[in-house]
Amino acid sequence: MSxxxxxxxxxxxxxxxxxxxxxxLARDLGLDVTETRIDRxxxxxxxxxxxxxxxxxxxxxxxxxxxxxxxxLVELLLLLDACRRAGAARLTAVVPYLAYSRKDRRASxxxxxxxxxxxxxxxxxxxxxxxxxxxxxPQVDSIFSIPLEVASAVPLLAKSVASDLVGSVAVVAxxxxxxxxxxxxxxxxxxxxxxxxxxxxxxxxxVEVTGLVGSGRVDxxxxxxxxISTGSTLEAAxxxxxxxxxxxxxxxxxxxxxxxxxxxERLGRLDPDxxxxxxxxxxxxxxxxxQIVGIHSLLGDVIRRLxxxxxxx
Ligand code: R5P
Numbered sequence: 001m002s003x004x005x006x007x008x009x010x011x012x013x014x015x016x017x018x019x020x021x022x023x024x025l026a027r028d029l030g031l032d033v034t035e036t037r038i039d040r041x042x043x044x045x046x047x048x049x050x051x052x053x054x055x056x057x058x059x060x061x062x063x064x065x066x067x068x069x070x071x072x073l074v075e076l077l078l079l080l081d082a083c084r085r086a087g088a089a090r091l092t093a094v095v096p097y098l099a100y101s102r103k104d105r106r107a108s109x110x111x112x113x114x115x116x117x118x119x120x121x122x123x124x125x126x127x128x129x130x131x132x133x134x135x136x137x138p139q140v141d142s143i144f145s146i147p148l149e150v151a152s153a154v155p156l157l158a159k160s161v162a163s164d165l166v167g168s169v170a171v172v173a174x175x176x177x178x179x180x181x182x183x184x185x186x187x188x189x190x191x192x193x194x195x196x197x198x199x200x201x202x203x204x205x206x207v208e209v210t211g212l213v214g215s216g217r218v219d220x221x222x223x224x225x226x227x228i229s230t231g232s233t234l235e236a237a238x239x240x241x242x243x244x245x246x247x248x249x250x251x252x253x254x255x256x257x258x259x260x261x262x263x264x265e266r267l268g269r270l271d272p273d274x275x276x277x278x279x280x281x282x283x284x285x286x287x288x289x290x291q292i293v294g295i296h297s298l299l300g301d302v303i304r305r306l307x308x309x310x311x312x313x
Contacts, residue, residue, distance in 0.1 A: 007308030008058035008089055013050060015063025015079055017072045020282050021096060021296050022062045028300035030312030034059075036082075038075060046071075048078035055087035058307050060131075062299070065099035066258055066281035073099060073118065077125040084126030092306065093127040094299060096280035097256045101136035102227075104143060119144040131302050133280055133295060134226050134255040138180055151302050153278045153295055154181070157224075157253045158188040160293050164251045164274040165189070167219025174237035175199040175207075178225050185224045185253075193218060197237050205230040205261050209240045220249040227256045228277060231263035231270070238270050249273045256280050257290065 011034045014022035026033045034054060039047040061083060063076035076093065083091050100114035115137065122130060122144075129147040132140065134154065141148055170193035173182035182194050195215035200208045221241045223234060238250050250272040257277030259267075267275065267287045276291040277283075283292060303309065 008056070010058040010060065010303070010307045010309055011054045011088075012303075013054070013059060013061045013079060013083065015061065015072065015075050017064045017066055017075070017282055018062040018094075018096070020279060021064065021299065024294070024296040025062065025299050025303070028297055029303060029309055031309075036079065038079075046075055046078055048075065048082050050079065050082040050086055052086050054083060056089045058090045058092075059083050059088040060092045060094050060303055060307075061127075062094040062096070064097045064281050065095060066097055066256075067260060069099035073121075077121055080122070080125040080127050088126075091126050091128050092131060092303075093122050093129075094131040094303070095122075096133045096278075096295060096299065097258075098132050098135050098140075101140070104137040104140075115140070115143055119146075122146070129306075131299065131306075133278070133298070134181075136177075136226055149302050149306060151295075151298050152184070153255045153280070153293065153298060154184050155188055156293050156295065156298065157255065157276060157278065158185055160276050160291065161222060161251050161253050161274060162189060164249075165220050165222060166249060169193065169220045169222055170195045170215040170218040172197065172215075172221050172223045172237060172241065174223055174225055174233045181226060182224050185222065189222075191222075195221075197240060199233060199236065205232050207232045207236045209236045212240055212244055217245045218248055220251060221245065222251045222253070223272075224252075225254040227258060228252075228254045228263065228267075229258045230261045231259070231266040234272075235266055235270055238272060253277070257283065257286060257292075259283075259286050263287075 035051045037049040100118045103114040131149045171182045171186045173179045193215040198211035251274045
């Protein structure tokens with residue numbers, strides 16, 4: 001017998017770090033954002049409640065884990081727990097930017113594996129599955145026990161930079177971890193040349209370039225990354241390319257623009273020809289010239305596929 005295809009009624013809930021995305025996303029899905037109460041006790045503890053009307057619904061809790069990442073993570077966990085206790089029939093954590101992903105294994109003895117811890121607590125707080133956008137580790141599926149839907153902003157970002165690319169172009173991975181991403185941009189844009197920068201991280205906000213492989217001099221360097229945090233990776237990469245390739249046009253794009261520490265000043269000084277990120281993280285301070293590419297319709301497509309919701313007429 002084939003399973004029933006009648007979709008469960010759906011509800012969308014927003015964490016406080018995702019209001020900028022959840023409003024347009026809910027409109028895209030033809031839903032209202034379900035009310036929540038997110039208060040704080042004087043000691044900083046969060047006190048979270050959801051509208052009990054979500055009982056028996058297919059619930060999507062949207063929360064992005066930009067800074068302060070731990071606060072936003074705990075808020076997401078409490079929202080999931082509140083939904084589970086209120087009787088949600090199915091619970092999906094929609095996490096456009098997943099913090100704590102950069103430690104997916106022990107790089108040296110004694111380290112914690114933060115991605116594994118986050119995967120486990122999302123599940124133990126009630127998430128039946130999760131939606132992620134361009135997670136730092138491509139093999140993230142093997143770390144989560146719950147099913148994942150991984151969406152990518154690469155096609156949207158590639159489209160947004162296409163008109164900035166002039167003459168001969170190389171897609172540049174600013175470190176070894178970004179090679180797979182660079183290949184995806186190259187495929188999306190129909191480009192052959194991919195170059196890779198060898199980077200050593202000296203501290204949380206300083207990196208050093210130790211080499212460049214994979215392409216001769218070009219007119220435009222398209223530097224791609226998943227995250228911009230302090231901007232140190234992009235600064236080192238851009239300086240290296242400007243010196244090796246005699247001042248090429250520099251186009252920078254990344255999915256998650258955190259812009260922490262002095263990233264705004266650093267990128268301002270760097271003055272790339274173009275800089276773009278998505279709105280996976282709410283933008284407070286960002287470089288003035290930075291273009292923001294919206295991802296609510298990308299998330300809407302994923303949720304429609306998961307929920308069986310149809311496009312509002
Ligand atoms: C590192 O592996 C990531 O892909 C990014 O390159 C890194 O997180 C960027 O950090 P920052 O902007 O501080 O150099």
